[in-house]
Amino acid sequence: MKKRVLSLMLATVMCMALAVTANAVEYDSSISRYYGTGNCSYTAYSALYADGGSRYRAATWVETMNGGNVAAGNMGANGRLYSASGTLLKDTGMMYNTSSYYFQVASISTAKSSPSGAYSWGEVDLYNGDHFVSDTLNKTEIVGAARALAYQLDDGNYPVSDKGKTYGSALLSEIVGHEPDLISAVGTDGQAGYVKYEDVKKPEIENPSEAVSYMQDRLETYTVPLYDLQEEVIGEFEIGCAMDVTGYSLEEAKEMVNLGERAGSVLSVEQTSLINGNFPKNVRGETYGTALMAEVVGEMPDLQAAIGTNDQEGYVRTSDLSHPKFETPQDALEWQKTQPDSYYIPLYDFQGNEIGSFLRERNNLTIAEMEAMKG
Incomplete structure (x- = not known):
């Protein structure tokens, strides 16, 4: 299996958690799957993110082979996180691209604890110009445990409940050939149970228009019933929790998914990198970075760290830190009289979204006070 640690110093890093000193370890499924022909060719893979402390996240990635955009509704991905014993922990549900783009990701942003280990096993729904191709991807390795699951089967088949329904881990579908009627899952309150296959299977989508319509109507997060083996409802299982990476580049999205819920909106001095000697740019085309870097670039960025x-x-x-250009000292003094002793300006994330405030304070010192400071 391929394992990689994404560097904090990637030149294209766009999103980092300031309190974090190391990224998650990412485990990819060993082989990417390839689909379609020509402009409708895709590659896709499952990814598992180990955040430490037996906490895991999952994602499913789809990219166009030529890096070109495809129309809205052409790419669908579902990220699924399983415990080492094959219990479904989290599921994003199928997520289709809602605008023309060159990749799609269904990523679970909030890590789930799984002491016995976990793995990711995604699925995709891809339009090849004529119809959708649906597939379950290769799963990642089971990280944190190597427990076999075959003991759960009965002569190579799922066990059957008193109500005649097959039940067990979806992981065993590799052996049996299909998923059980009742899939092992963990509810929103941490209770063990089962979700019905029909409640978590991908929607019946015939064309990209239906995919876009489905995404417009779909709730960002919703729940389905969690059952016991008697099919009595014992709780809820959440579907959704997908990270929104709309408008980000592939490199930005990968870094955001790698960081998950820890992904902050800004970069610290140590984590910000220049790109070919210039400040990086956000999706609005604004440069961002630290004032320290201005010594290298030769000018201040549009957004400077604060x-x-x-x-x-x-x-x-x-621009919020700048002041008018004055013609004379008198003009400057007159302007200064109009300024308050302290006031707030917006604090932004690196994408230019307002996240708080920054206090600007003026010290109107007397000559004596200034002289005292000098002494």
Whole structure:
């Protein structure tokens, strides 16, 4: 299996958690699957993110082979996280691209604890220009445990409940050939149970228009019943929790998914990198970075790193820090009289979204006070 650790110093890093000193370890499924021909060719794989402390996340990635955009509704991905014993822990549900783009990811952003280990096993729904191709991808290795699951089968088949329904881990479908009627799952309150296959299977989608319509109507997060083997409802299983990476580049999205719920909106001094000697740019085309880097670039970025009023790290606009150009000292003094002793300006994340405030304070010192400071 392929294992990789994404570097904090990637030149294209766009999203980092400031309190984090190391990224998650990412485990890819050993082989990517390839689909379609020509402009409708895709590659896809499952990915598992080990956040430490027996906490895991999963994602399913789809990319066009030529890096070109495909129309909305052409790519669907579902990220699924399983415990080492094959219990479904989290499921994003099928997520289709809602605008023309060159990749799609269904990523679970909030890590789930699984002491026995976990793996990711995604599925895709891809339009090849004529119809959708649906497939279950290769799963990642089971990280944190190597427990076999065959003991759960009865002569190579799923056991059957008193109500005549097959039940067990979806992982065993590799042996049996299909998923059980009742899939082992963990509910929102941590209770063990089962979800019905019909409640978590992908929707019946015939064309990209239906895929887009489905995404428009679909709730961001929703629940389905969690059952016991008598099919009595004992709780709920959540579907959704997918990270929104709309508008980000593939490199940005991969870094965001790698960080998951820890993904902050800003970069610290140590984590910000120049790209070919220039500041990186956000999706709005604004440059961002630290004032320290301006010594290298030769100018200040549009957004410069700052600490907000609640000690959160972010960025302030250089334009908000600037002042008018004055013709004479008198003009400057007159302007200064109009300025308050302290005031707030917005604090932004690196994408230019407002996340807080930054306090600007003026010290109107007397000559004596200034002289005292000098002494």
